[in-house]
Amino acid sequence: MLKITLTRSPIGYAGDQRATAEALGLRKLHHSVMQQDTPAVRGMLHKIRHLVTVEEVEEGSGDAAR
Numbered sequence: 535m536l537k538i539t540l541t542r543s544p545i546g547y548a549g550d551q552r553a554t555a556e557a558l559g560l561r562k563l564h565h566s567v568m569q570q571d572t573p574a575v576r577g578m579l580h581k582i583r584h585l586v587t588v589e590e591v592e593e594g595s596g597d598a599a600r
Contacts (some may be wrong), residue, residue: 536575537589539566544585552577555585 540560544552558578559567569575571590579588 535568535591539587542585567572
């Protein structure tokens, strides 16, 4: 599992980057979501890597339940 946090605002960036952040479930600054580690998600993260921070977490950890 990946914990993805929006650390920079997508305002002022291309519309497709804003849409990618929203498609990942990121709505506001410092909002975090949990996503499966798949090639599609990795590709989306690569596109907005300058806007997010990513942490790998174990699926069984307490953070995954949030």
